[in-house]
Amino acid sequence: MKNYLRLIGYVKAHLWILAIAAVFMIFSAVLQPISLGGFIPFIDKVMIGKDIVIPNQNAPGFLLDIISKINSVPRVRLLGVFIMFYIILFALRAVFIYCQQFLMREVSQRVVRDIRNLLYEKLLNLSMNFYAHSRTGTLVSRITYDTTIIQDAVSEGLTDLIWQSSQFIFSLGMVICIAVFFRVNIMFIFIALVVTPLIVVPLVQIGKRLRQISKKSQESMAGINNILYESIAGIRIIKAFCMEEYEKQKFRDQNNHFKNMIMKSNKRILAVSPLTELVTMISAMVILWLGGQQVILGAMTIGTLTVFSLSVLSLSRPINRLSRVHNVNQQALAAASRIFDMLDEEVAIKEKKGAKKLAPIEDEVIFSGVSFKYTNIEVLSDISFKAKAGSVIAFVGPSGAGKTTLISLIARFYDPDKGNVRIDGSDIRDVALQSLRNQIGIVTQETVLFNDTVSANIAYGNKNIDVNKVIESAKTANAHNFIMKMPNQYNTIIGERGFKLSGGEKQRLAIARAVFKNPPILIFDEATSQLDSESEKLVQEAIDRLMQDRTVFVIAHRLSTIKHADTIVVMENGKIIDMGKHDELIERAGLYKKLYTMQFESF
Numbered sequence: 103m104k105n106y107l108r109l110i111g112y113v114k115a116h117l118w119i120l121a122i123a124a125v126f127m128i129f130s131a132v133l134q135p136i137s138l139g140g141f142i143p144f145i146d147k148v149m150i151g152k153d154i155v156i157p158n159q160n161a162p163g164f165l166l167d168i169i170s171k172i173n174s175v176p177r178v179r180l181l182g183v184f185i186m187f188y189i190i191l192f193a194l195r196a197v198f199i200y201c202q203q204f205l206m207r208e209v210s211q212r213v214v215r216d217i218r219n220l221l222y223e224k225l226l227n228l229s230m231n232f233y234a235h236s237r238t239g240t241l242v243s244r245i246t247y248d249t250t251i252i253q254d255a256v257s258e259g260l261t262d263l264i265w266q267s268s269q270f271i272f273s274l275g276m277v278i279c280i281a282v283f284f285r286v287n288i289m290f291i292f293i294a295l296v297v298t299p300l301i302v303v304p305l306v307q308i309g310k311r312l313r314q315i316s317k318k319s320q321e322s323m324a325g326i327n328n329i330l331y332e333s334i335a336g337i338r339i340i341k342a343f344c345m346e347e348y349e350k351q352k353f354r355d356q357n358n359h360f361k362n363m364i365m366k367s368n369k370r371i372l373a374v375s376p377l378t379e380l381v382t383m384i385s386a387m388v389i390l391w392l393g394g395q396q397v398i399l400g401a402m403t404i405g406t407l408t409v410f411s412l413s414v415l416s417l418s419r420p421i422n423r424l425s426r427v428h429n430v431n432q433q434a435l436a437a438a439s440r441i442f443d444m445l446d447e448e449v450a451i452k453e454k455k456g457a458k459k460l461a462p463i464e465d466e467v468i469f470s471g472v473s474f475k476y477t478n479i480e481v482l483s484d485i486s487f488k489a490k491a492g493s494v495i496a497f498v499g500p501s502g503a504g505k506t507t508l509i510s511l512i513a514r515f516y517d518p519d520k521g522n523v524r525i526d527g528s529d530i531r532d533v534a535l536q537s538l539r540n541q542i543g544i545v546t547q548e549t550v551l552f553n554d555t556v557s558a559n560i561a562y563g564n565k566n567i568d569v570n571k572v573i574e575s576a577k578t579a580n581a582h583n584f585i586m587k588m589p590n591q592y593n594t595i596i597g598e599r600g601f602k603l604s605g606g607e608k609q610r611l612a613i614a615r616a617v618f619k620n621p622p623i624l625i626f627d628e629a630t631s632q633l634d635s636e637s638e639k640l641v642q643e644a645i646d647r648l649m650q651d652r653t654v655f656v657i658a659h660r661l662s663t664i665k666h667a668d669t670i671v672v673m674e675n676g677k678i679i680d681m682g683k684h685d686e687l688i689e690r691a692g693l694y695k696k697l698y699t700m701q702f703e704s705f
Contacts, residue, residue, distance in 0.1 A: 106431065109252065109438045112213045113260070119212075123205035124264050130198035131268035134416065135276035137191055145405035152403065202265065210257030214249050220445060221245050229450035230515040234476065239328030244444055247323045248437035251316075255434030262427045270420035277413045311370060317436035319363035325356045367433070386414050451514055453535050460533040463525055463541055463622040466490050467512065467653060471521035474507060481507045482676045485521070487669070491622070494654040496664035498697060499673035505657045508673070509625050512655065513542050543616035545645075547628040547659075549608040556585055557592045560614045571618060578647050579614035581607070613645060624649065626656040661698045670694065 113120055153173045172180065221244060333340060333349055340349055389411055396402035472485040481504045489495045497505040510516055511523050514530055522529045530538055551559050560575055561567040572592060576582040584607055588594040596603055596611075603611070616624060626645060658664040665684045672680035672687065672694045680692050687694035 105435050105438045105442060108442065109255065109434065110260070112216055113209060113256065115216065116209050116212050119205050119209050120260075123202045123209065123261075126198045126202035126205070127261070127265040128268050130195050130202065131265060131272050133191055133195045133198070134269055135272045135413065137188065137195075145403075145408055150404065202261065206257050206261040209260075210253045213256050214253045217252065217441065218245055218249050221249070221441065224445055224447065227449055228447060230510070231450050231476070232447060237324075237328045239326070239331045240324040241444075242331070243324035243327045244440055247327075248441055251437040252434050252441070254430050255438075259427045259430040259434065262423045266420035266423040266427070270417060270424070273413055273416045273420065277410065277417070314436075315363060315367045315370075316433035317439070319360060319367060322356065322360040322363050326353070326360055329353050329356055386411050389414055451517060451535070454532060457532060457534045458528075460525065460528060460530075460537040460541065463653065464491055465526045467623070468524045469508075469511075469521070470524065472508075472511065472518040472523065473520040474504075474511065474516060474518050476507075480676060482511075482518070485678055487671060487678065487681065489653055489655065489669070491653050492651055493668040494649060494656065494664075494666075496656045496658050496667035496670045497673060498658055498661060498664070498670060498694060500697075502675075503673040504676040505673055506627055509627060509655050509657065512623070512625065513539055513544065541621050542623045542625060543619050543621040544625045545609070545612045545616050545627070549605075549612045551596060551603075551608060551611060553595065553597060555590075555593050555595055556588070556611065559596065559611055560618050562615055563619065572614075575614045575617040576611075578617045579610045581610040581614050584610075622652055624652050624654045626654070628657050628659045661694075 175183065225241065225245075329349075329352060333353070340346060390407070393402060393407040393411065397404055397407055467489040469485050469487050472482055473480065474482040485508060487495070497508065499505060507516070511518055512530075514535060517531060522531070524530065525533075525538070552562070556576075557567055557569065557572050560572045569592070573582065576585055576592075585591055585594075656664060656667070664670060667684070669681060670684060670687055671678055672692065674693060680687060680690065680694060682690070688698065
């Protein structure tokens with residue numbers, strides 16, 4: 103119930119639309135019993151030619167007056183009146199139904215839009231440690247598939263909750279009015295009213311099971327999305343290893359599992375309608391059997407029996423639809439719980455209230471006793487060093503030494519468990535995140551580009567693109583020449599993740615992006631490790647130009663590229679085991695010399 107109320111809470115912002123839709127629902131619901139009530143005079147007076155008699159003289163005066171006027175109208179004329187009455191009635195009902203459905207679709211689309219916006223904003227605000235244990239397909243599934251299920255709960259579920267409840271109340275009112283005014287046998291009323299509990303009990307049990315199945319089906323859809331994203335991202339590896347059939351079978355298995363979950367759900371949903379109709383029809387048949395005897399004996403008119411039976415049958419539709427509402431809501435609650443789990447996810451990297459803006463960096467970056475863990479695995483232990491403004495600090499060491507994690511702390515992608523990172527004397531946890539990250543440029547081993555123009559990728563993060571600055575940045579990054587050979591030059595769309603570019607071209611665009619940003623701090627995370635010799639030379643030239651007059655942190659794949667670094671930090675098992683200039687480290691004949699010698703001998 104808590105999750106359902108929270109879900110419905112998103113409707114509050116659009117309550118005025120819901121209120122107008124509810125008015126149309128009530129109007130259309132009122133017309134249903136009115137249309138049924140008109141059949142009594144139509145059958146008894148127009149078709150049979152018998153005056154309508156209300157046995158209960160305590161009926162409202164307006165009703166007695168209406169019956170008296172109907173009895174005074176000739177049958178042929180009355181037939182025409184009834185035909186016009188029903189045309190107008192059903193035309194009005196059609197207009198009301200259209201308006202209510204359109205308005206409820208508007209509400210549902212607005213609610214889903216709002217929830218998707220919140221989810222996307224949450225995704226962008228969540229810290230890197232969240233993404234370390236989350237799968238892309240699962241996250242996408244929550245924004246696409248799960249929100250669609252919630253849409254059904256609003257557009258269909260909330261609509262029927264109001265509309266069908268109104269229809270049930272008015273139809274039940276018609277049953278009671280006919281029974282009272284026309285003195286229908288009390289047994290008929292008992293039969294009509296006993297239908298509801300007979301139907302509701304099994305429907306509640308079906309709903310409980312549906313919620314469990316729906317959660318599994320949503321998880322199965324997330325699995326499908328995961329396979330899709332992994333396959334598309336890794337299509338070259340799949341083809342290189344001839345794994346097409348394996349991946350096809352994996353997708354077929356997951357897709358079949360999803361189909362089975364959906365069919366389990368459908369099996370229960372589809373049972374609701376025939377179950378409701380069966381019980382209601384049995385009730386109506388019993389009433390017809392007993393009522394037929396009353397008509398034969400002259401204790402009841404054909405019109406009264408017909409309308410009473412139709413009124414009882416009309417109870418089945420709202421009950422049927424309300425049971426579907428229950429099922430839709432159970433499915434929506436399973437989706438809502440997954441969505442709310444994400445919305446409630448704790449943001450690990452938070453900006454302090456009243457955080458000060460970090461002034462332009464002029465002095466130094468200091469790591470003091472920094473330790474860090476991923477879950478329970480210690481990655482960094484007691485890291486301490488200084489980086490003077492304008493200096494180049496290189497980090498070397500075997501894979502898994504903690505180099506990438508260490509430089510990730512500078513931009514506050516993570517916070518240390520112990521110790522602190524200070525820039526110009528300020529703990530970076532005390533400064534505004536935007537003012538910190540605006541002063542840091544990052545070029546990583548895995549280049550991230552967007553499906554946009556070359557200019558937009560270079561000037562990423564800037565709403566107003568200075569074309570001249572973009573071109574100068576590209577020239578500094580050795581990218582201008584290959585850009586000018588592209589079909590639309592700087593206006594060329596480079597494809598998703600820069601798919602149309604080579605590895606070296608991607609890296610040079612990433613460097614051009616860093617040049618355009620012009621930050622005082624630069625971070626290079628093995629930026630040339632995956633390039634061929636020619637591309638590496640061009641990229642390294644661009645890096646050398648970019649490094650001038652900046653504080654640079656670089657993780658080097660080829661140690662020959664960092665020989666002139668001001669400080670080389672040697673790491674192993676999350677600890678600093680040595681530190682100094684290239685010549686000093688070679689003389690000490692430690693791990694650095696071993697790594698350098700191994701690389702030198704391999705060339």
